[in-house]
Amino acid sequence: MISLQLVNSKAGAFRLSDITFDVPQGSYGVVIGPAGSGKTTLLETIAGVVKTTSGRIMLGGEDLTSAPPERRRLGIVYQHAFLFPHLSVQENVAYGSLSESIAADVADRFGVADLFGRPVGSLSGGERQLVAIARALARRPEVLLLDEPFSALDPRTRSFARRQLRALYYERHFTVLQVTHDFSEAGMLGDIAIMLDKGRVLQKGTPEEVFRKPASPYIADFLGAENVFAGTARPIKAEPPDWLESSSDQVTEMPVAFTTGALTFYALGDVVSGPAHAVIRAEEVSLSAEPSTSSMQNQFRGRITEIVPAGALTKITVDASGTPIISAVTARSVRELSLGVGKDVVAGFKATAIHIC
Amino acid sequence: MEIDASALETTPVPRQPNAVARAAIAVVVALVASLFLLFVLAPVVGLVASGGGRGLSILGRDAELRASLALTAITATIATTLGVLGGTPIAYLLARRDFPGRSIVAAAMELPLVIPHPVAGIALLLVLGRASPVGRALYEAGLRVAGSSTGIVCAMLFVSAPLYVSAAREAFARVDARYESVARTLGDDVWRAFRRVTLPLAGRGLTAAAVVMWARAVSEFGAIVILTYNPKVASVLSYDRFTSFGLNEALPVAAVLVIFALVPLAALRALRRESK
Numbered sequence: 001m002i003s004l005q006l007v008n009s010k011a012g013a014f015r016l017s018d019i020t021f022d023v024p025q026g027s028y029g030v031v032i033g034p035a036g037s038g039k040t041t042l043l044e045t046i047a048g049v050v051k052t053t054s055g056r057i058m059l060g061g062e063d064l065t066s067a068p069p070e071r072r073r074l075g076i077v078y079q080h081a082f083l084f085p086h087l088s089v090q091e092n093v094a095y096g097s098l099s100e101s102i103a104a105d106v107a108d109r110f111g112v113a114d115l116f117g118r119p120v121g122s123l124s125g126g127e128r129q130l131v132a133i134a135r136a137l138a139r140r141p142e143v144l145l146l147d148e149p150f151s152a153l154d155p156r157t158r159s160f161a162r163r164q165l166r167a168l169y170y171e172r173h174f175t176v177l178q179v180t181h182d183f184s185e186a187g188m189l190g191d192i193a194i195m196l197d198k199g200r201v202l203q204k205g206t207p208e209e210v211f212r213k214p215a216s217p218y219i220a221d222f223l224g225a226e227n228v229f230a231g232t233a234r235p236i237k238a239e240p241p242d243w244l245e246s247s248s249d250q251v252t253e254m255p256v257a258f259t260t261g262a263l264t265f266y267a268l269g270d271v272v273s274g275p276a277h278a279v280i281r282a283e284e285v286s287l288s289a290e291p292s293t294s295s296m297q298n299q300f301r302g303r304i305t306e307i308v309p310a311g312a313l314t315k316i317t318v319d320a321s322g323t324p325i326i327s328a329v330t331a332r333s334v335r336e337l338s339l340g341v342g343k344d345v346v347a348g349f350k351a352t353a354i355h356i357c
Numbered sequence: 358m359e360i361d362a363s364a365l366e367t368t369p370v371p372r373q374p375n376a377v378a379r380a381a382i383a384v385v386v387a388l389v390a391s392l393f394l395l396f397v398l399a400p401v402v403g404l405v406a407s408g409g410g411r412g413l414s415i416l417g418r419d420a421e422l423r424a425s426l427a428l429t430a431i432t433a434t435i436a437t438t439l440g441v442l443g444g445t446p447i448a449y450l451l452a453r454r455d456f457p458g459r460s461i462v463a464a465a466m467e468l469p470l471v472i473p474h475p476v477a478g479i480a481l482l483l484v485l486g487r488a489s490p491v492g493r494a495l496y497e498a499g500l501r502v503a504g505s506s507t508g509i510v511c512a513m514l515f516v517s518a519p520l521y522v523s524a525a526r527e528a529f530a531r532v533d534a535r536y537e538s539v540a541r542t543l544g545d546d547v548w549r550a551f552r553r554v555t556l557p558l559a560g561r562g563l564t565a566a567a568v569v570m571w572a573r574a575v576s577e578f579g580a581i582v583i584l585t586y587n588p589k590v591a592s593v594l595s596y597d598r599f600t601s602f603g604l605n606e607a608l609p610v611a612a613v614l615v616i617f618a619l620v621p622l623a624a625l626r627a628l629r630r631e632s633k
Binding site: 048076078086139 | 533535537538539541542543544545546547554558
């Protein structure tokens with residue numbers, strides 16, 4: 001496991017401040033954050049190559065805060081491989097390996113055994129990265145630190161590398177902490193997501209939680225939430241609404257009226273009256289020609305102002321009384337509803353789809 | 358996209374120098390560069406051309422010249438070895454670590470580069486001469502510095518080691534510290550990571566730095582002549598022949614010294630070509 005308690009460190013002028021999180025044994029943690037947020041410094045602090053100025057780092061249940069990197073039983077893979085250029089591929093993989101057979105086995109799994117005789121300088125970017133991953137795993141680390149290791153790979157190699165890493169991860173039950181700026185990757189791989197910015201942890205939780213309930217408009221924006229509204233929240237009832245199914249994690253959320261511009265949304269949240277932000281993912285906003293008779297609490301008539309194809313979905317902006325609401329719908333829906341710029345539609349979303357922060 | 362035609366008409370277009378002006382600039386630049394090259398090469402080529410043949414021919418019968426060349430090579434090699442042993446850790450620390458007093462150490466390493474070399478000789482004499490406590494202690498321990506080969510090594514080390522430290526520091530700085538970080542996580546301690554990764558990667562740069570130091574030590578005169586006139590290294594011998602017998606006698610010795618100094622220069626060029 002990886003456990004950081006109020007860890008502070010300094011690399012040049014950059015500081016990590018009061019970093020606290022746990023990645024349980026055998027779990028896959030993902031660190032997300034914008035460029036310059038301190039993601040690499042965080043990995044290097046855990047690895048011990050950047051000194052911890054205060055706080056505690058526990059690895060595998062042992063306090064290794066001041067232990068040198070070679071005693072931490074971990075491996076690190078950087079975005080730029082850092083293969084030793086004066087050694088062959090085979091020598092790189094075997095560099096820290098516990099035995100030749102382990103090195104050969106890992107190299108075989110990652111498809112780099114065929115490259116053994118080649119000098120490092122002749123490898124492609126993708127091959128280098130695979131060799132770097134094999135080199136780190138050949139030491140059988142208890143903790144694997146990955147700094148955007150798949151970013152330089154073509155989609156096919158990336159998929160292969162992820163698959164092989166996943167297989168070894170399930171087999172050996174080591175703990176992984178991976179840095180990425182791609183939230184879809186975080187959602188796909190991670191059990192725990194840690195959002196980092198300016199050297200501080202802004203939010204941590206399951207990727208689903210961080211994605212659906214960002215702790216701030218900044219995180220929502222970074223994670224690509226299309227609808228982030230500034231406005232005023234006001235609790236309207238001191239008890240959960242009767243239509244909300246009772247469950248242990250929802251009883252603290254009360255009905256809230258959120259006003260932004262000329263619109264008032266009905267949402268759920270544990271908030272006090274005052275300025276707040278409402279976050280709604282575009283996929284949660286449905287479009288229809290007429291108001292729906294379903295249990296959807298928020299329905300607003302508006303006019304389509306923009307249609308932007310975005311991969312499998314199409315993003316449609318609806319101007320509802322001066323407030324733009326973005327919906328992501330399938331191409332089929334666009335055809336069936338004959339959606340086009342200037343057409344009047346109803347944009348609707350459930351109270352539970354709104355996250356107040 | 359619409360283009361405002363009136364804006365295009367009124368926007369001033371920067372004037373480009375025409376082909377004749379460009380050619381004239383190129384000729385002037387080439388001329389100045391050639392004159393400078395000639396200024397550097399002419400004395401050296403002239404010296405080797407007028408005295409080189411005679412110098413090489415007298416090598417066989419001029420025992421003093423042969424002894425001075427051997428002394429120069431040996432003392433320069435000892436000074437370079439000491440410079441590499443002492444300078445490499447300093448260069449590594451300056452390239453890699455941020456420590457209290459780092460800028461003072463860096464400035465101290467550059468100090469001998471800005472001091473006139475005869476002044477450096479006087480300073481060394483002050484510290485290592487028999488009149489000083491250190492020099493007296495060394496003398497009583499059987500080590501005479503001034504007026505001996507040890508003095509020559511000290512003078513060479515003082516004036517040329519900063520060149521090694523500076524170039525070695527650059528060589529270490531060119532090796533990304535993350536290679537060492539990876540080696541550490543793969544089980545190496547600091548020394549092992551340095552030996553297995555940093556040293557091989559910085560190796561060519563360090564060798565080039567040592568060659569530059571050796572060449573500088575061979576050509577040193579000012580500090581040596583103050584600290585140790587006798588036994589004579591090649592540079593002191595050429596000066597001695599010039600003051601005692603005139604230009605004609607000094608010429609062959611000076612030419613041989615130039616040819617001698619060309620050896621490390623050629624080695625350095627070969628090393629650089631190989632690293633490309």
